[in-house]
Amino acid sequence: MPNSKIPAIAGGVMSLNRVIDPLRMFVRAHGAYLYDDQGTKYIDYHAAFGPYLLGHGDEDVDNAVKDMLDSGASLIGAGITPWESEIAELIVDCVPGLEQIQLTNSGTEAVMYALRLARAATGRDDVLLMQGSYNGGTDYVSFNLMDPHDLLKDHEPGSSYPLRPITAGIPNAVHDTVHVVEFNDLPAVEQVLANHEIAALILEPILQNIGIVKPDPGYLEGLRKLCDQHGTVLIFDEVKTGFRHALGGYQSLVNVTPDLSIFGKAIANGYPMGVVGGKESVMRYCVEKDPSRRVMVAGTYNGHPMVAAAAIATLKKLRARESEIYTSLETLGERMQLGLEEIFRSRNYPTTIVRQGSAFVVYFMDHAPRSWHDIATHNDSTQDVAYRKALIEDGIFHFPVTTKQGSISFAHSATDIDETLEITQHILNRIGSA
Numbered sequence: 001m002p003n004s005k006i007p008a009i010a011g012g013v014m015s016l017n018r019v020i021d022p023l024r025m026f027v028r029a030h031g032a033y034l035y036d037d038q039g040t041k042y043i044d045y046h047a048a049f050g051p052y053l054l055g056h057g058d059e060d061v062d063n064a065v066k067d068m069l070d071s072g073a074s075l076i077g078a079g080i081t082p083w084e085s086e087i088a089e090l091i092v093d094c095v096p097g098l099e100q101i102q103l104t105n106s107g108t109e110a111v112m113y114a115l116r117l118a119r120a121a122t123g124r125d126d127v128l129l130m131q132g133s134y135n136g137g138t139d140y141v142s143f144n145l146m147d148p149h150d151l152l153k154d155h156e157p158g159s160s161y162p163l164r165p166i167t168a169g170i171p172n173a174v175h176d177t178v179h180v181v182e183f184n185d186l187p188a189v190e191q192v193l194a195n196h197e198i199a200a201l202i203l204e205p206i207l208q209n210i211g212i213v214k215p216d217p218g219y220l221e222g223l224r225k226l227c228d229q230h231g232t233v234l235i236f237d238e239v240k241t242g243f244r245h246a247l248g249g250y251q252s253l254v255n256v257t258p259d260l261s262i263f264g265k266a267i268a269n270g271y272p273m274g275v276v277g278g279k280e281s282v283m284r285y286c287v288e289k290d291p292s293r294r295v296m297v298a299g300t301y302n303g304h305p306m307v308a309a310a311a312i313a314t315l316k317k318l319r320a321r322e323s324e325i326y327t328s329l330e331t332l333g334e335r336m337q338l339g340l341e342e343i344f345r346s347r348n349y350p351t352t353i354v355r356q357g358s359a360f361v362v363y364f365m366d367h368a369p370r371s372w373h374d375i376a377t378h379n380d381s382t383q384d385v386a387y388r389k390a391l392i393e394d395g396i397f398h399f400p401v402t403t404k405q406g407s408i409s410f411a412h413s414a415t416d417i418d419e420t421l422e423i424t425q426h427i428l429n430r431i432g433s434a
């Protein structure tokens, strides 16, 4: 079974970024561990691409969902439910930069509505993206995620990239409204904003779909200033950074307030929720009097009580035990980073471990990257993938694609980290410097 494709699934996996070779069938997950159908147990650092901040099957979250189901409540689809009002107030209380929110079922949908809101608020069409920032699957953000080095090598800093869609099926008309620049290249943003009418600049404030690429000091502040000067809506996509690094989002750590924010993943510890929220001056376009500028946010399952109950329990737990949980995540993250640095120091190929709290990555290059361009130029992706595959063979699950982030959860223990380090040492002796 693990190596066979399921013919009824187009592409063999649900969500086409889940391809792993060899294919494995996972049957159970609990706390910090995954189990496959061959009875193999793995320490999980993939965390389903990020949501499991509290660990798989967190009792408080799952019990809240069971209580909701037992209460006899259901999705009503009219008016409002107590779960929706409670979660909306909790989110706005947790994240200082939010005045109002709408709930969706995924980050992708939340991004779609954020772009609509920005267009309604500015009366403009164009959007500006960052090379290396993943912002979900809608047409307007599906460009230049990780261009191959051949296409990047002639890129001039301070300029934008030629557009390269990452999927078929995007109408040509969409290309005319999208611009892409490199992360940490403020002059490039300045150039695009000065020469085009840009409705929205959207980015992950740390690029966490290509590992952990941090903003240069002053970069996010610079974006804030440029957007203010040019009347562009600044959108932080915090689907990966939100709640993982701080209850107030990464924006609360750097003290830069975007106009709109997107949340997802960790907010409901594995249940499907997306959030678009921000300043009332932009969110009010949901109820704008002029119908030509009123934004429709609609979804049968938006604010589903089961998902809202999970998010309420997650945020209440994070808030009630904020210091304990984030201190534990930081301590475990540091233990991992120091351990990996020591193990890799003695190897004859360069590596750099980059970390933000509980999120970490090993780059196979001699410095912490500032951009995707830097990674595509310097990271040894062959070595990176060989390392990941060897770890999986020995029961440590990192996603086997170059630069994918490792995520530690509150369910991991120091013993898990030490076991991971011991196995890492062992597999490096085995794979050598191939």
Ligand SMILES: Cc1ncc(COP(=O)(O)O)c(C=O)c1O
Pocket (backbone or CB within 6 Å): 049, 105, 106, 107, 108, 109, 111, 134, 135, 136, 137, 204, 209, 237, 238, 239, 240, 264, 265, 274
């Ligand atoms: C930063 C970021 N934004 C948006 C998305 C899309 O979220 P979803 O997969 O819930 O649609 C993702 C998903 O990985 C993401 O990492």
